[in-house]
Amino acid sequence: MNLEATIMEFKAHLEKMKMYQSAMSVMSFDDATIAPKGATADRAKRNGFFAAELFALSTGEKMKSLLEALEPHKEELDVNTAAMYRLVKKNYDKSVKIPIDKIRAFRELTSKANDVWEKARKDNDFAAFAPYLRDIVAARKEMVEFVRTDDAPTYDYLLDDYEEGATMAMYDEYFAKVRAAIVPLLKGVMESKKKINYELVKMSVDIETQRKISEYAAKMVGYDLNRGYIGETAHPFCSTFSRNDVRITTRYDENDFLSSFYSILHECGHALYEQNTGEDIAGTVLARGVSMGIHESQSRFYENVIGRSKGFWEYATNGLKEILPQSYKDVTATEFYEAANLAGPSLIRVEADELTYSLHIMVRYEIERMLFTEDIDIMELPAIWNKKFEEYLGITPPNDAMGVLQDIHWSFGGMGYFPTYSIGSAYSAQFLSYMKREMDFDALVKKGDFATITAWLVDKIHRHGSIHTPKDLVHKIAGEQLNADYYVDYLNEKFKSLYEIQ
Ligand code: ZN
Numbered sequence: 001m002n003l004e005a006t007i008m009e010f011k012a013h014l015e016k017m018k019m020y021q022s023a024m025s026v027m028s029f030d031d032a033t034i035a036p037k038g039a040t041a042d043r044a045k046r047n048g049f050f051a052a053e054l055f056a057l058s059t060g061e062k063m064k065s066l067l068e069a070l071e072p073h074k075e076e077l078d079v080n081t082a083a084m085y086r087l088v089k090k091n092y093d094k095s096v097k098i099p100i101d102k103i104r105a106f107r108e109l110t111s112k113a114n115d116v117w118e119k120a121r122k123d124n125d126f127a128a129f130a131p132y133l134r135d136i137v138a139a140r141k142e143m144v145e146f147v148r149t150d151d152a153p154t155y156d157y158l159l160d161d162y163e164e165g166a167t168m169a170m171y172d173e174y175f176a177k178v179r180a181a182i183v184p185l186l187k188g189v190m191e192s193k194k195k196i197n198y199e200l201v202k203m204s205v206d207i208e209t210q211r212k213i214s215e216y217a218a219k220m221v222g223y224d225l226n227r228g229y230i231g232e233t234a235h236p237f238c239s240t241f242s243r244n245d246v247r248i249t250t251r252y253d254e255n256d257f258l259s260s261f262y263s264i265l266h267e268c269g270h271a272l273y274e275q276n277t278g279e280d281i282a283g284t285v286l287a288r289g290v291s292m293g294i295h296e297s298q299s300r301f302y303e304n305v306i307g308r309s310k311g312f313w314e315y316a317t318n319g320l321k322e323i324l325p326q327s328y329k330d331v332t333a334t335e336f337y338e339a340a341n342l343a344g345p346s347l348i349r350v351e352a353d354e355l356t357y358s359l360h361i362m363v364r365y366e367i368e369r370m371l372f373t374e375d376i377d378i379m380e381l382p383a384i385w386n387k388k389f390e391e392y393l394g395i396t397p398p399n400d401a402m403g404v405l406q407d408i409h410w411s412f413g414g415m416g417y418f419p420t421y422s423i424g425s426a427y428s429a430q431f432l433s434y435m436k437r438e439m440d441f442d443a444l445v446k447k448g449d450f451a452t453i454t455a456w457l458v459d460k461i462h463r464h465g466s467i468h469t470p471k472d473l474v475h476k477i478a479g480e481q482l483n484a485d486y487y488v489d490y491l492n493e494k495f496k497s498l499y500e501i502q
Contacts, residue, residue: 001069003073003076006066006069006070006073007070007077007081009066010066010070010081010084010085011081011084011284013057013062013063013066014084014088014284014285015283015284016057017054017057017058017285018283018284018285020050020053020054020057021054022241022242023050024047024050024051024054025239025240025241026241027043027046027047027050028047028239029231029239029241029247031043031047032233032237032239032249033231033232033233033249055095058088058091058092058095059092059095059096063088063092064092064096067085067088067089067092070085079467080280080281080284080286080467083286083466083467083468084284084285084286087285087286087466088285093147094147097146097147098143098146098147099146102139102142102143102146105139106139106143106413109132109135109136109139110136110411110412110413112132113129113132113133113135113136113411113412113413114408114411114412116128116129116132116411117129117132117405117408117410117411118411120405121401121405121406122401124399124400124401124405125400126379126381126382126400126404126405127379129405129411130378130379130381131378132411133378133381133410133411134378136410136411136413136415137371137372137378137415139413140158140413140415141154141372144157144158152167153167153168153372153373154372154373155168155368155369155372155373155415155416156168158368158372158415158416159171159416159419160416161416162291162292162293162414162416162417162419162420163291163292163293163419163420163423163470164290164291164469164470164471165469165470165471166293166419166420166423168369168373170481170482171365171419171423172369173484174419174422174423174426174482174484175362175365175366175419175422177484177485177488178358178359178362178422178426178484178487178488179359179362179392181484181488181491181492182355182356182358182359182488182491183359183392185355185491185492185495185496185501186343186344186345186355186356186359186393186394187394188495188496188499188501189343189344189355189495189499189501190344190345190394192499192500192501193500194498194499194500196338196339196341196342197335197338197339198339198342200331200335200339201256201257201258201328201331201335201336201339201340202255202256203255203325203327203328204254204255204325204327205254205257205324205325206254206325207252207254209257209323209324209325210252210254210257210260210261211230211252212323213257213260213261213264213320213323213324214230214250214260214261214264215230216319216320216323217261217264217265217268218230218248218264218268220316220319220448220450221265221268221269221272221302221306221450221454222272222450222451222454223248223268223271223272223275224275227243227244227245227246227275228245228246228247228248228271228275229245229247229248230247230248230249230250230264231247231248231249231250232249232250232251232252233249233250233251234251235251236248236249236250236251236263236266236267237249237267238267238270238271238274238299240274240288242282242283242287243274243275243276243277243279243282243287244275246271246274246275247271248264248267248268248270248271249267250263250264250267251263257324258339258340262303262307262308262340265302265303265306265307266299266300266302266303267299268299268302269298269299269300269301269302269303270289270295270298270299272298272302272454272457272462273289273295273298273457273461273462274288274289276454276457276458276462276463277289277462277463277464277465278462278463278464278465281465281467285466286465286466286467287465287466288465288466289465289466290464290465290466290468290469290470290473291420291470292417292420292424293419293420293423293424293427293470294424294427294461294470294473294474295424296420296421296423296424296425296427297423297424297425297426297427297428297431298428298457298461298462299424300424300425300428301428301431301432301457304354304425304428305428305429305432305490306445306450306453307340308337308340308341308354309337309442309445310333310334310337311442311443311445311446312337312445313333313334313336313337313340314333314446315445315446315447315448316448317331317332317333317336320336338498341353341354341494341495341498343355343356343495343499344356345393345394345395346393346395347389347395347397347402347403347406348402348406349361349364349406349407354425354491355491355495356393357421357422357425358422358425358426358487359392359393360393361418361419361421361422362388362392362422363385363388363389363392364407364409364418365418365419365422366388367381367384367385367388367404368415368416368418370384371415372415381404382400382403382404385397385400385403385404386403386404389403423482425487426482426483426484426486426487427474427482429486429487429489429490429491430474430482430483430486430487431457431460431461431477432486432490433486433489433490434460434477434478435453435456438456439452439453439456441453460476460477461473461477
């Protein structure tokens, strides 16, 4: 077969896989939103069936022969086809090198571990979860040995699963800067005489009104509802079926409308990225955000960099007050701005503010790092967790449920995942700085011209989908890599001014 025909067949095969993926996204969105509880077992069976079909397509004989046929020609491929080959080959190698019985055993272990973790958190019983966590760490270490191609640290392989090219060395340097800057800044905030009144924005807002606010916020930042949908779930998320169907969800709290307001802006950031991947790569494996860190940079950009800025509130306050109940008529733009930026130590990651969020992540990163580089006893984790919390945030969790047991991630083996949340924030500050070299960002926000800002992000990031590696993508924008200095400067500037710290 000639090269052209092979490429055509390769693309047709990928398209078929994409159809399965898209169908599975529709099903999982349905699972998370309106599917009846009574059908849980049916759905599990159906999901299992499609997952197995997809796995067969991505690792079977057909895929093997296509990749082998393309291998000698990989230098001759056009940019997009080369990117598809690279992505698919990487996934193929990872999937086929691990024996199927190991994958099955890991799936069983994590499924059990997830149930145990849920109960352990409820009962505040770390000891019940500990043996599962020990086994999960051992299993992940073992699986790295199957895919290992060099003598890089084991944890690097896990980090790479969630952020291609990320390494422990990179994160060590990153978190060292974050730690050195945010820990003293938080201390300054706590010692500041400036007091922010959050109660002002906690007057009751009924859910129907909040739904209108969601739509207002989504339209404001340019989320295309003609190619989108806003649903409701306990844990907000964004789900992509294709660039023309990108859905988000939120949850409502009657006494804290800002909570869903910011969750909408956050998910809109993810959705804008997905709605704006290039038309030239639509329907291919490249039509998706390139990595978790870059994806999170987009959600944080709309949520924090835009949504928690002073200019944003100067623009949005009036429009929002037209929807909000009368009780809000005297709240000023400054009061909204300050309430939206209330900072201080807290125990729960998902409720953390913009300033302290990365400290929560740092605790998890440092513990994961220990799990994969040191010989530590799992039973020591609660004590290590609490000590780090005291050191970085100045508070100690009253129990493990609000400490080491709070996140689901370790129970599904998601070690390496957490740091992407933090670098997302760092990248968002980095992109802001680049953007400011080309436009008057503050003025644009103040007049609500979010389209110009989004156009910059589309051009530099969104339209490229997964054509480049995350590192290459960032490098292409301004000739450098992840650099925590921008993030540190951004936080210092914002919170020193807000909290009147010298
Ligand atoms: Zn997110």
